[in-house]
Amino acid sequence: MPAHGVCRRQTQKMIPALIKIGILIGGLMTAAAYFVLLERRMAAWIQDRIGPNRVGVPLSLFGFKDLALWGFGQPAADGLKFIFKEEYTPAHVDKRLYVIAPIVILAAALAIFAVIPFGSMLPPLDDFGIPTGGDPVQLVVAPGVDVGMIFVFALSSIAVYGVILGGWASNNKYSFLGGLRSSAQLIAYELPMGLGILGVVLAAGSLNLEKIMQAQVNGPWFAIAQPLGFLVFVIAAFAEAARLPFDLPEAEQELIGGYHTEYAGMKLLLFLVAEFLHMITASFLIVILFLGGWHFPWITGPADAEIGWLTAIIRLIVFNTKIFLVIVFFMMVRWSWPRFRYDQLMSLAWKIMLPLGLVNFVAVAVMQEARHALGSKAENLGWTLMVIVFSWGICIAAWVVAAWFNPLITDNRPRRMLATAEVDSQI
Amino acid sequence: MKPDDSSITWIPEPQLGMTGKMFLPLFVQGLTTTFKHLKKSLGGGTVTTSYPDQEPAIAAPLIYRGVHRLNKDHEGRVKCVACFLCATACPAHCIDIIAAESPWPDREKYPESFAIDELRCIYCGMCEEACPVDAVELTSLYNLTGRSREEMIFDKEKLLSVFDATKDKEPMKSEAFGGTVT
Incomplete structure (x- = not known):
């Protein structure tokens, strides 16, 4: 019966997808918890401290000595603390939006990972009782989504709703200011981020994240081929993840806690996890779009060959190491640079990042057009080297020009020649 | 402006x-x-410093202001002459002295009881500065704990025992600083 066959094929797709969702959500939540620990330890190390290293296995409950395990129990302790805290809802909030906001932000942050690959692929798993139909298993929940990049972009914009709803529903001026700042900042930085992505999409010829990675296996990594796009994208990704030096939505010194001031207990935990997921998403995107994904020269094998277990595991390790290093970089930047002032943040987005992104986009478009015009003559190493030299030249030139005109205003003290001062004295 | x-x-x-x-x-x-x-x-x-596992190094024990002690002279007598200068100087009013006639010929008074409420004390060290015979001093003992308020009121015996416990590690400040009072 055909209906039966369809049903079985659906099952063949469903079971691996469900397993992958389980692994991904479990892995992401655990990763977010342990990255909080890593963040605290990194902060401590950078400030010459030790950091939380006590909470381990409480064997003293059974009369033995406690196992400290470098503080590996800290995330569990933190999570338990949040769960057992009073679920306090202030009287003045808009209750429905107040409850919805953390759910929206976390759901959007998790849903992004439906199309983001977390590795390359595994060999067929039929021997292990999982029906994969003899095909290699793509390590992405929804393989082959051709609008992958747009999906990521759309959902990362929905995350803004969570922030704005949280700020609005709290009915508190600090939360509201945090939400407003966040919305303006995220809208401003989506443009350079999109321009950074457009260069990659143009060069790879696809919005599918797996195909973008494959393009970097066959050619140079886009971080090398499009340095300007890489810089613009990384800076915009920092701003989108609201990490320092762009963490104005939750600037503690100015806004108490920003949009989550009024939240406590599990709802606050959802916000914090979602923020970490944004950072993890940004790291995934940086690695996938610009740092070659699972590719590392000589050890990961060609993109379209039959995959064995050894290659699959090496690719997984390479990919996750890259993501880990990018996250460590995120954490180190946090302690290296102070926060921008809000007007500087805006002028950086509109006056520097946006033009630089456009320059990169045009440069990539010109190179692609030249490649199409040359046809098969462009398929050699010399051409690749020329592309790299050209784009680095463009990058340095554009960066120096942007610096030369320096639209960032660092001094906005009142001027001596203020017209209003004269008017005041006349009155 | x-x-x-x-x-x-x-x-x-x-x-x-x-x-x-x-x-x-x-x-x-x-x-x-x-x-x-x-x-x-x-x-x-x-x-x-991983504190409970590891004792902190106190850089200058002689000027650290921790738990008090009452010094003894060479004959093992309490040095205090019950002049009340420390109790007068104390901004927290935590020193309580009852004076009595001295049994020794070289001084008129001695403290029959000398109590410091370590919970009231703000560890400013003004008693130490006020003392004319360098009898009351602050040691470098920093981890002072107790289970009741009564326990934290240190009487004369307790303060003298603090001296016995710390005299080897921390010599009397008058001598350590080259002073003349013995």
Whole structure:
């Protein structure tokens, strides 16, 4: 019966997808918890401290000595603390939006990972009782989504709703200011981020994240081929993840806690996890779009060959190491640079990042057009080297020009020649 | 105050050089500093003292203001002459002295009871400064704990026992600082 066959094929797709969702959500939540620990330890190390290293296995409950395990129990302790805290809802909030906001932000942050690959692929798993139909298993929940990049972009914009709803529903001026700042900042930085992505999409010829990675296996990594796009994208990704030096939505010194001031207990935990997921998403995107994904020269094998277990595991390790290093970089930047002032943040987005992104986009478009015009003559190493030299030249030139005109205003003290001062004295 | 007020001195903002305008060199500079500290800490160069496992090193025990002690002279008698200067100087009023006639011929009074409420004390060290015979001193004992308020009122015997416990490690300050009072 055909209906039966369809049903079985659906099952063949469903079971691996469900397993992958389980692994991904479990892995992401655990990763977010342990990255909080890593963040605290990194902060401590950078400030010459030790950091939380006590909470381990409480064997003293059974009369033995406690196992400290470098503080590996800290995330569990933190999570338990949040769960057992009073679920306090202030009287003045808009209750429905107040409850919805953390759910929206976390759901959007998790849903992004439906199309983001977390590795390359595994060999067929039929021997292990999982029906994969003899095909290699793509390590992405929804393989082959051709609008992958747009999906990521759309959902990362929905995350803004969570922030704005949280700020609005709290009915508190600090939360509201945090939400407003966040919305303006995220809208401003989506443009350079999109321009950074457009260069990659143009060069790879696809919005599918797996195909973008494959393009970097066959050619140079886009971080090398499009340095300007890489810089613009990384800076915009920092701003989108609201990490320092762009963490104005939750600037503690100015806004108490920003949009989550009024939240406590599990709802606050959802916000914090979602923020970490944004950072993890940004790291995934940086690695996938610009740092070659699972590719590392000589050890990961060609993109379209039959995959064995050894290659699959090496690719997984390479990919996750890259993501880990990018996250460590995120954490180190946090302690290296102070926060921008809000007007500087805006002028950086509109006056520097946006033009630089456009320059990169045009440069990539010109190179692609030249490649199409040359046809098969462009398929050699010399051409690749020329592309790299050209784009680095463009990058340095554009960066120096942007610096030369320096639209960032660092001094906005009142001027001596203020017209209003004269008017005041006349009155 | 208006921007053109004559009492305002206007200082021009220092201009950014080309490296400053380019941001990235300064960014790398900042990141290098961060990385240096990270490397130092990972190599065990942290400044943290893991307190319960590890006693903190007190840099200058002689000027540390911890638990009090009542000094004894060479014959083992309490040095205090019950002059009440410490109790008068004490801003927290935590010293309680009952004076009595001295059994020894070289002084008129001695403290029959001498109690310091360690919970009231603010560890300012003014008793130590006021004392004319250097009898009351602050030691470097910092981890003072107790289970009741009564326990934290140190009487004469307790304060003298603090002296016995700390005299080897911390000599009397008058002598250590080259003073003449014995």
